[in-house]
Amino acid sequence: MDFGYSAAEQAFAAEVRAFLRAHPPEAFPPDGTDAGYGSGAHSRAFTAALGERGWLSLTWPRAHGGQERPMGFQLVLLEELAAAGAPFGPLAGCLQVAESIIRYGSATLQREIMPQVARGLATFWQGYSEPGAGSDLLALATRARLDGDHWVLDGRKIWSSHAGIATYGTVLARTDPASSRSRGLSMLMVDNRLPGMDVRPIRSLTGQVYHYEVFMDGVRVPHDWVLGKPGEGFGQLLRGLDTDRFWGRFYKAPFLHRILGLLVEYVRAEKPGDAVARHRLAHAATEIAALRALFHRAAWLIEQGLPATGPVSAAKVMADELGQRVLSLGMELLGPYGVLRAGSRWAKLRGEIEHQYQTSWGHTLAGGTSEIQRTTIAVRALGLPAEPRGRG
Amino acid sequence: MDLSFSPAQQILQQSARTFLQQRCPLERVQELALDPRGFAADLWKEIAALGWPGLLISPDLGGSGGSVADALALVEELGRACCPSPFIASAVIATGVLGAAGGPRARALLAALAVGERICTLAVLEQSGRLAPEALTLPVAAPGRLTGRKLFVPDAHVATDVIVLGRGAAGPAALLLPMNRAGISARPLDSMTGDKLFELNFVDVEIRRDDLLGAPGDGWALLGPAFRVGALARSAEMVGAAQRVLELCVEHARVRVQGGRPIGGYQAIQHACADLYRDVESARWLTWEAEWKLAAGRPDAHAAVAAAKAYAAEASLRVARRGHQIMGAIGYSEEHPLHLFHKRVLAASLDAGDSTSHLEAVAKSIGLA
Numbered sequence: 001m002d003f004g005y006s007a008a009e010q011a012f013a014a015e016v017r018a019f020l021r022a023h024p025p026e027a028f029p030p031d032g033t034d035a036g037y038g039s040g041a042h043s044r045a046f047t048a049a050l051g052e053r054g055w056l057s058l059t060w061p062r063a064h065g066g067q068e069r070p071m072g073f074q075l076v077l078l079e080e081l082a083a084a085g086a087p088f089g090p091l092a093g094c095l096q097v098a099e100s101i102i103r104y105g106s107a108t109l110q111r112e113i114m115p116q117v118a119r120g121l122a123t124f125w126q127g128y129s130e131p132g133a134g135s136d137l138l139a140l141a142t143r144a145r146l147d148g149d150h151w152v153l154d155g156r157k158i159w160s161s162h163a164g165i166a167t168y169g170t171v172l173a174r175t176d177p178a179s180s181r182s183r184g185l186s187m188l189m190v191d192n193r194l195p196g197m198d199v200r201p202i203r204s205l206t207g208q209v210y211h212y213e214v215f216m217d218g219v220r221v222p223h224d225w226v227l228g229k230p231g232e233g234f235g236q237l238l239r240g241l242d243t244d245r246f247w248g249r250f251y252k253a254p255f256l257h258r259i260l261g262l263l264v265e266y267v268r269a270e271k272p273g274d275a276v277a278r279h280r281l282a283h284a285a286t287e288i289a290a291l292r293a294l295f296h297r298a299a300w301l302i303e304q305g306l307p308a309t310g311p312v313s314a315a316k317v318m319a320d321e322l323g324q325r326v327l328s329l330g331m332e333l334l335g336p337y338g339v340l341r342a343g344s345r346w347a348k349l350r351g352e353i354e355h356q357y358q359t360s361w362g363h364t365l366a367g368g369t370s371e372i373q374r375t376t377i378a379v380r381a382l383g384l385p386a387e388p389r390g391r392g
Numbered sequence: 393m394d395l396s397f398s399p400a401q402q403i404l405q406q407s408a409r410t411f412l413q414q415r416c417p418l419e420r421v422q423e424l425a426l427d428p429r430g431f432a433a434d435l436w437k438e439i440a441a442l443g444w445p446g447l448l449i450s451p452d453l454g455g456s457g458g459s460v461a462d463a464l465a466l467v468e469e470l471g472r473a474c475c476p477s478p479f480i481a482s483a484v485i486a487t488g489v490l491g492a493a494g495g496p497r498a499r500a501l502l503a504a505l506a507v508g509e510r511i512c513t514l515a516v517l518e519q520s521g522r523l524a525p526e527a528l529t530l531p532v533a534a535p536g537r538l539t540g541r542k543l544f545v546p547d548a549h550v551a552t553d554v555i556v557l558g559r560g561a562a563g564p565a566a567l568l569l570p571m572n573r574a575g576i577s578a579r580p581l582d583s584m585t586g587d588k589l590f591e592l593n594f595v596d597v598e599i600r601r602d603d604l605l606g607a608p609g610d611g612w613a614l615l616g617p618a619f620r621v622g623a624l625a626r627s628a629e630m631v632g633a634a635q636r637v638l639e640l641c642v643e644h645a646r647v648r649v650q651g652g653r654p655i656g657g658y659q660a661i662q663h664a665c666a667d668l669y670r671d672v673e674s675a676r677w678l679t680w681e682a683e684w685k686l687a688a689g690r691p692d693a694h695a696a697v698a699a700a701k702a703y704a705a706e707a708s709l710r711v712a713r714r715g716h717q718i719m720g721a722i723g724y725s726e727e728h729p730l731h732l733f734h735k736r737v738l739a740a741s742l743d744a745g746d747s748t749s750h751l752e753a754v755a756k757s758i759g760l761a
Binding site: 001002003004005006072260261264265267268278279281282283285286287289290291293294296297299300303310311313314317318371373374375377378379381382383384385386387388 | 393394395396397461638642645646653654656657658659661662663665666667669670673674675677678680681683684685688696699700702703706707751752754755757758759760
């Protein structure tokens with residue numbers, strides 16, 4: 001077994017670190033107010049800087065303007081960005097959409113969107129959840145009907161991260177009105193600037209805006225902005241689910257390692273000799289290391305084209321719940337200082353812990369709740385019988 | 393990155409699994425756990441014939457010169473079968489100490505260990521229960537006389553030789569003694585884990601110059617690397633046992649019907665099984681990553697082994713404890729094998745450094761001196 005990065009991947013890691021030293025995260029203005037779930041802020045400027053270096057198209061086929069690098073390059077990039085606290089919020093979305101367009105996109109989408117993704121000029125939101133369709137996604141009510149050479153999109157999506165500051169969304173809609181559940185759904189690529197789009201911010205419990213509600217009223221989407229064949233949207237979603245969840249959380253171990261480093265720094269300075277703090281931080285370090293190993297196992301399975309649902313869902317559950325534990329530990333260690341916000345005169349560790357603590361409570365809900373992940377592991381990886389579905 | 397087992401490791405694992413299914417089924421494990429002697433001499437003889445005790449011994453001494461990774465692949469299967477044997481104590485840790493020490497005595501013993509003629513155990517812990525060089529107080533001198541006591545010595549009833557750690561004038565010292573040396577006696581400790589642990593008493597035992605392993609003061613340096621490999625082996629054993637608990641629970645959840653359907657169709661049980669899966673997988677790959685770091689000689693290898701042992705212990709114990717809840721009342725009975733795995737994990741979690749000592753090493757590695 002070999003858990004190491006290749007010499008070329010290590011050289012790339014050094015290159016990314018050098019770039020981050022020369023372009024510290026603070027140098028890039030965030031577009032939104034909420035730095036998200038530890039994946040860093042949404043920064044168009046930073047995304048463009050990554051694009052300039054060709055770092056958004058590392059693994060794409062050459063035919064799509066990519067560099068056909070091994071997957072390890074992408075792992076290295078995310079680990080280094082997370083370790084530095086860079087504003088790479090849009091990155092996972094870019095990777096996911098690029099993969100979908102390469103696999104399912106029309107010539108038009110490939111021609112129009114891919115170069116923008118590669119250059120970091122486009123960022124994305126996902127339109128899956130609806131007010132009446134959360135964990136039961138198939139209850140969704142958004143519809144699109146073909147009218148000439150356009151889809152006419154009507155419906156309402158909710159909890160879409162970045163939707164108000166991103167360029168395009170991928171919207172799951174029912175395109176066959178006679179269908180039900182998993183049939184007759186299609187994935188449409190939607191330009192935020194189209195008439196009929198109304199994107200409204202949802203203020204979260206952090207006091208900042210991370211999610212949006214998207215109202216679509218007669219939005220006319222060109223017919224070839226559908227991904228794959230109409231009616232195949234849910235199959236695409238399922239096939240992409242493992243990699244979506246993987247790339248949506250892979251950065252978590254290095255992110256938590258960075259948080260751990262901050263807490264170690266704090267304890268050294270403020271509570272030297274605190275044996276309980278020392279023990280709990282060491283314990284957290286073992287869990288973060290285990291999380292990283294589990295993600296690397298999942299990465300290897302994905303790279304080999306082997307089934308990865310079990311390890312990916314397990315890694316997501318663990319990433320999000322461990323995140324809550326580590327940030328809760330942080331709040332405890334900081335004591336009364338923990339609740340002071342960034343910018344507050346007496347805030348410790350730049351007020352980062354309180355913010356990440358609050359955002360950690362959204363992470364076990366986003367991208368498929370921990371309950372959904374556990375059911376997925378039980379049914380798809382362990383072969384336990386699915387719970388009977390209720391009517392409706 | 394390559395997270396696959398080599399073809400040789402796959403063959404080793406597969407043949408070990410088949411052998412253990414046939415020769416060490418759970419009924420046998422149960423029998424051995426209840427037997428105060430708890431040693432299957434016939435099974436150990438067959439294991440020796442397969443060459444397992446010589447896996448980590450060099451070919452010039454009759455071993456097969458395998459890697460630590462090979463040993464872990466095998467130990468995971470021993471854990472999966474819950475097979476009680478002196479393998480880790482003798483063929484991993486003691487073998488490691490003897491290999492590092494070298495010299496005619498150690499080499500002669502290694503040659504005998506390789507063919508299963510002899511079994512070697514270690515006497516390290518004292519009343520403090522701490523695995524640390526400063527916790528060694530047993531006064532040793534070679535030549536000299538040895539009087540004192542060691543605790544938690546595994547398999548002393550079947551071992552032919554023992555490596556005794558003590559404190560010499562130059563620091564920690566390791567002695568190699570035959571168990572039948574006059575003045576050495578073993579008294580069993582009554583442990584709930586079913587592992588055979590002993591109090592080893594030394595009364596005016598004659599110590600010769602050539603009983604000393606390595607140079608004076610080398611004791612801890614000889615022991616450290618062997619215990620790191622031992623910690624990895626115990627981690628792999630726990631992962632194997634936890635894997636089997638997961639399989640037992642999933643099987644039970646599939647066939648046990650309540651309320652008109654298998655209990656595995658209820659989310660409460662599904663989610664518990666999912667947590668077992670997460671714990672087994674994360675512990676397994678952290679263990680293998682630590683093995684890779686150790687083999688590659690990376691500077692963070694020691695901390696990685698410590699983290700793997702502490703985490704594998706925590707995760708595997710969680711699996712065993714949650715397993716009882718999934719299995720329900722039947723898993724609480726003595727005849728059901730679940731408690732055997734639970735106790736095996738508990739025993740392994742305490743050997744080759746308990747979690748407190750490993751977390752101490754992890755704390756240092758993250759900058760908390």
